[in-house]
Amino acid sequence: GAVVSQHPSRVICKSGTSVKIECRSLDFQATTMFWYRQFPKQSLMLMATSNEGSKATYEQGVEKDKFLINHASLTLSTLTVTSAHPEDSSFYICSAPPFRLAGGSGLIEQFFGPGTRLTVL
Amino acid sequence: AQTVTQSQPEMSVQEAETVTLSCTYDTSENNYYLFWYKQPPSRQMILVIRQEAYKQQNATENRFSVNFQKAAKSFSLKISDSQLGDTAMYFCALARETSGSRLTFGEGTQLTVNP
Numbered sequence: 001g002a003v004v005s006q007h008p009s010r011v012i013c014k015s016g017t018s019v020k021i022e023c024r025s026l027d028f029q030a031t032t033m034f035w036y037r038q039f040p041k042q043s044l045m046l047m048a049t050s051n052e053g054s055k056a057t058y059e060q061g062v063e064k065d066k067f068l069i070n071h072a073s074l075t076l077s078t079l080t081v082t083s084a085h086p087e088d089s090s091f092y093i094c095s096a097p098p099f100r101l102a103g104g105s106g107l108i109e110q111f112f113g114p115g116t117r118l119t120v121l
Numbered sequence: 122a123q124t125v126t127q128s129q130p131e132m133s134v135q136e137a138e139t140v141t142l143s144c145t146y147d148t149s150e151n152n153y154y155l156f157w158y159k160q161p162p163s164r165q166m167i168l169v170i171r172q173e174a175y176k177q178q179n180a181t182e183n184r185f186s187v188n189f190q191k192a193a194k195s196f197s198l199k200i201s202d203s204q205l206g207d208t209a210m211y212f213c214a215l216a217r218e219t220s221g222s223r224l225t226f227g228e229g230t231q232l233t234v235n236p
Contacts, residue, residue: 032222034222034223034224038164041210041229041231042228042229043212043226043227043228043229044166044212044226046223046224049223091164093164093166095166095224097222109156109168109171109222110222110224112158112165112166114163114164114165115164115165
């Protein structure tokens, strides 16, 4: 199946610094990527939809100036947590659906990255 | 707006036995897709099974099968011959065709398979 990678897998940073997380689709192109946040023993919470070549769409309650998203190419989206604080510590997951060709199957599937554990001290 | 509800936060089953995880959903759309994802301790999300709403036949994937009741908006997952490796958090999810691939997840059910 399709592969999505994330880098780094773990990051520890000091409060007030910025952290960048990369999400790459390795063997397919993705015009859309999704960023989720997950707290321990909880479900995935959609933060934003990353759109290649245009601005990201943020979910209600998510600060777009704090969580900067850039989708610079068809295989790469980045999430930058700016001025991180301890409450930003969480598990961040990205996902991507393969670009659907015109006339293709209506089935929609996402492939998930392995996640990034962010700890802010 | 659509919602997905999993009413069983935790479940356990003995190895080799069968277990059913419940999921109900609500959507006003006619064309949608339902999924069960598994998240083991590694936290990698793994697709277990998927169902297109327009298909009446229940999806099956080896030991995994679903009971899709469209009128009741119910989508349960049955795991047969449970294995220790099935221990994981299981999430039910819904995607509307009109929203692209955007998924709405349930709260999750932690399944533990006991030896």
